[in-house]
Amino acid sequence: MKIHIIGGPGSGKTTLSRKISNHFNCNILHLDDVAYDKGDFDRPTAREYRLTQVSRFTKGDSWVIEGVYFSWVGSSFKHCDRIILLSLDKCSRRANIIYKLATRKDLTIEQREEQRARLLKSNxxxxxxxxxRISGFLKKFENKIVTVNGSEFDPKELL
Known part of the structure; x- marks a missing residue:
């Protein structure tokens, strides 16, 4: 199974990708890890690097890709079996962002605040x-899209 998960910040992309990865025993590509050098959001990677990484990953037999990005992940949309669109409302996404960052012990207070401001602005x-932009980009893949409205989902039911 080849799955691409897209949705706004705090919509549950990472959570769902982990559930699907565990269920199908496949690798996950987190697009933030490709888009930014070592997770530093002040250091974006080059477009060519991003395209190469996604292209290599999508050559596998079974995978999950998750992220909010759309313009440089066309090979993923093209090669996937399903696109799961997480359509959670803005207030719920905001609450998820705040909760997730509050539970991160690997970040300093300053890093947490920087990420919080960036994610809330993006949200x-x-x-x-x-x-x-995104809805128009996805139109050519509409036969692959499964839309999830809410934060509760069972990976088996989505596929």
């Missing part, structure tokens, strides 16, 4: 970005 902009 505030996501719905407009989806309407203006």
């Amino acid at each position: 505030d902009q996501f719905d407009d970005l989806f309407k203006e």
Whole structure:
């Protein structure tokens, strides 16, 4: 099974990707790890690097890719069996972001606050970005899309 999960910040992409990966025993590619050098959001990677990493990963027989990105992951959308679109409302995503960051012990207070500000800003902009650009990009893949409205999901039911 080849799955691409897309959704706004705090929509549950990482949680669902882990559930699917465990269920199907396959690898996960977190697009934030490809988009930014060593998780440093001030150091984005080059577009060519991103394209190469996604292309290599999608050559596998079974995988899960998750992230909010769309413009440089066309090979993933093309080669996947399903695109799971997590459509959680802005307030719920915001609450998830705040909760997730509060539980991260690997970050300093300053790092947590920086990530919180960045993610909340991205969350505030996501719905407009989806309407203006992402939805149009996904139209050519609409036969693969499963939309999930809410935070409770069973990976087996989605596939």
